[in-house]
Amino acid sequence: MLALVNTPSAPIPVELREVAEPQPAADEAIVEVHAFSLNRGELALLASRPEGWRPGQDIAGVVVQAAADGSGPKEGTRVVALVDGAGWAQRVAAPTARMAALPDNVSFASAATLPVAGLTALRLVRLGGSLLGRRALITGAAGGVGRFAVQLAALAGAEVTGVVGRPERAIGLAERGATAVVTHIQEAEGVFDLILESVGGSSLAGAISKVAPGGTIAVFGNTSREETPLSFVNFVGHAGARLVAFFIYESGTPASMGVDLATLVSLVASGKLTPEIGLEDSWRNLSRAATALRDRDVNGKAVLHID
């Protein structure tokens, strides 16, 4: 079968190669992949992982071999799944505990946006507890996680402010539930009960200055790669505020990932959550899509089709 394989020293980061068929564990099904989405985090790994490494976490497709232990969907079921890697391929072994079935009205492209970005947004929003009548501030709001987080926080009852890098990145955020969009965190008005922070540097410093007393800042990325000078005095006026570090693979349990994926799928199916796909292309053009994502030119998720 064909798969995209890491080529860190070549001019383009991946190459389509013939590879061996996946060998599933007892609790894994073989999925014929129809679409996958890109994550900024896995693109960063392309440079640091060795030649031959097989990337790909977010996949959607059809089960062609059910799990040997009897768990999960049967052959022929359309599914979405989160895999540890090797998902940018015609077929992948996917754990049934991190898989959800798809109704007919959820496309492979929409489903492929959900695993890393959707699960991260869902679990981050839950860190704020009950958001009914509360205020949420979301940095990186134009990106993959950000666009899901804006929608999910609004669905949970929060008044949501998004932070984007430039005005045109705000497209669609108001329609999806943001009551305000600013181009710098310091422009956000008032204080916030929940702040989702992934940019780092001055953005994280800004988050501390904007958190309500007793509020939560969930730190889940450092996209800018900048550091943040931090002192106790930054918290004067923000007593009881907490900084929480979030890592998707260390949140919840593997089994609950499938449950949460099913929640996201059902929100999409009922029209309450809209996966925003800013770029859709053939997997043969992955390099172009990766460049666009890195250059902050994709509003939402980049999805590639296996053709």
Ligand SMILES: NC(=O)c1ccc[n+]([C@@H]2O[C@H](COP(=O)([O-])OP(=O)(O)OC[C@H]3O[C@@H](n4cnc5c(N)ncnc54)[C@H](OP(=O)(O)O)[C@@H]3O)[C@@H](O)[C@H]2O)c1
């Ligand atoms: N902890 C976890 O488990 C976890 C899980 C998923 C993602 N993440 C991390 O969360 C972050 C967001 O992921 P994503 O998949 O949503 O990425 P993405 O789609 O590329 O979005 C990143 C957003 O950050 C904004 N940004 C602000 N300053 C930036 C800068 N200096 N360089 C690049 N972008 C900048 C960009 O928006 P503007 O152009 O509008 O500013 C962009 O929309 C990444 O750092 C990722 O590694 C962590």
